[in-house]
Amino acid sequence: MTLSAMHLLAVLLLAVAIVFCVIRLLRGPTTLDRVVAADTLAVITTASIAGLAAVFDNPVYLDVALVYGTLAFVGTVAMARAIEGDKG
Amino acid sequence: MELLADIFLVIGCAFIAIGSLGLLRMPDVYNRLQAGTKAATLGAMALLLGIGLHHPDWWPKLLVIAGFVLFTNPVGSSTIARAARISGIKPWSADQKQGDS
Numbered sequence: 001m002t003l004s005a006m007h008l009l010a011v012l013l014l015a016v017a018i019v020f021c022v023i024r025l026l027r028g029p030t031t032l033d034r035v036v037a038a039d040t041l042a043v044i045t046t047a048s049i050a051g052l053a054a055v056f057d058n059p060v061y062l063d064v065a066l067v068y069g070t071l072a073f074v075g076t077v078a079m080a081r082a083i084e085g086d087k088g
Numbered sequence: 089m090e091l092l093a094d095i096f097l098v099i100g101c102a103f104i105a106i107g108s109l110g111l112l113r114m115p116d117v118y119n120r121l122q123a124g125t126k127a128a129t130l131g132a133m134a135l136l137l138g139i140g141l142h143h144p145d146w147w148p149k150l151l152v153i154a155g156f157v158l159f160t161n162p163v164g165s166s167t168i169a170r171a172a173r174i175s176g177i178k179p180w181s182a183d184q185k186q187g188d189s
Contacts, residue, residue: 006094010135013101020108024120032117032172039164040111040124043157044104047132050153051097053146054139062149066156073160077167084171 003055010051017044035079042072089141096138103131116180117172125165132157 003011021044025037046069053061107127114120133154140150 004094006098010097010101013098013105017101017105017108020105020112021124024108024111030117030177032168032175032177033120035168035171036117036120036124036165037111039161039168040108040128043125043128043132043161044108046153046157047100047104047135050136050139050150054142059143059146059149062146062153066149066153069153069156069160073164076164080164080167080171084174 007055014044014048014051031083032080035076035083038079039072039076042069042076046072093138093141096134096141100131100134100136100138103127103134105131107131117177118169118179121165121169121172125161129157129161 018041021037021041025034025041028034028037046065049061049065049068053059053065104127107124110123110127111120114123136150136154140147
């Protein structure tokens with residue numbers, strides 16, 4: 001399970017993206033900034049779990065990615081609707 | 089074929105990283121939504137395509153995941169934008185310094 005140089009570069013770019021999203025998640029001025037950051041983080045996580053399936057050579061992780069994407073979508077929409085209902 | 093798959097993997101991860109950089113640097117909720125969602129969607133598509141070129145027998149599940157991301161991401165981002173509009177966040181403009189970066 002050793003990674004080649006290109007795969008290592010891909011993992012490094014994903015790590016940088018996750019760090020950027022977490023910084024925005026921590027210091028976003030409004031609640032919606034944090035929701036946007038969480039949404040982007042969910043997309044990155046879905047793609048990363050699919051990549052994990054390739055790394056471990058085990059297609060079960062693809063089902064995990066699908067379920068994670070579904071639950072993250074439901075969470076994002078619920079959060080946005082709750083904020084919307086709060087104010088207007 | 090392996091080289092093509094690796095190139096697609098790196099392109100996808102680069103798109104995701106650039107989209108997250110936009111999420112960090114943009115001045116406003118709407119701009120951040122634009123930068124984060126679309127670039128991350130395209131990056132996820134390229135990453136899934138690269139994985140599919142590596143493992144050709146996984147195509148159906150990868151296609152389901154790709155279609156799901158492609159359908160739900162615009163719906164989620166438009167819901168967030170609607171919530172921002174209704175809760176009264178004004179779009180950023182250059183002369184009124186609103187919202188920090």
